[in-house]
Structure formats: C-alpha cells, structure tokens
Amino acid sequence: MVEAYTGTAPEGLLNKDLYDIPVTASPTFSYYAPLRNYISTYLPPQSLARIDKAFVVADLAHIKQFRASGEPYIIHPIAVALIISKMRLDQQSIMAALLHDVIEDTSLDEKDMELMFGPTVKDLVEGVTKLDKIRFHDYREAQSENFRKMI
Secondary structure, eight states: OOOOOOOOOGGGGGGSOGGGSOGGGSTTHHHHHHHHHHHTTTSOHHHHHHHHHHHHHHHHHTTTOBOTTSSBTTHHHHHHHHHHHHTTOOHHHHHHHHHTTHHHHSSOOHHHHHHHHOHHHHHHHHHHHHHTTSOOSSHHHHHHHHHHHHO
8 A cells, every 4th residue: 555645845846756656645546536537548548647647746736725615625626627538638638627726826836837747738727727817797608718718
C-alpha cells in the first residue's frame, strides 16, 4: 500500500518530479478513480499519465481547502473534468478542468501552469478562469459560453 501524501505548499510543487508521486497516494483518490477509469476507456496510457499529473497538482494545491459541506475542494474540479470527459474531449481539456481553480485559489500562477503543463493547458485554464469575471444575463447564457470555450 502506498502511503498517503499530506500536502505541500503549492509553490513547492515546482520542485518535485510529479511523475514520481503515485496518484493512488492521494487521500482523495477515491473521488478521482471513477474519472480515471472512464478516461482510460478512450485515451492512451501516456495521456492518462499527464492527466494524473494534473490531478496531483490540483489535489496538492487544494489539499487544505474544503467545500461548505466539509468535503475536499477537489471534488469540484473532478466533477467538471468528468463532464468534460463524457464529451470525450482531449487530454488537455480534462487537465484544464482539473486545474481550472488553481490559478484563482492558490499561489500557483499562469507561468507555473505553462512550465508544468505547456501553453495549451495554460491557455485553457486562463480562459476558464476569465469566464468567472464575465457577467451574463442568465444561467443558460453562462452555460453556453462555458461550453463554447471548452470546445
């Protein structure tokens, strides 16, 4: 059995080889497992490894944050990523879904995203982050813009 990680300051993530941290070491792996199982049905193993890395970063970045319900915050990004995966979107889109609140809610920034995941994922994360700042007339208009940005 892999010993669970307990957390790291987000800025410490840049100094780690994130491929050496087993995804199963996460105390929230049980929330991530259904998403991981689903995406493994249509994405190749190398894509799964990169998505695992994004999960580990998002999980560690949010490790001390909780929802009002008391559940770990990471359940929200996982839920968003599951919606994206049901549309059978690509690896970068799923990674961005997992990471979409990291820039806003932690000390990691756009440069960190690009360094760890490349310009495409960074641009997707920035795009989703900027959606929060746009005011829409109603919920349907906001949802439409969310889907347009993802596709």
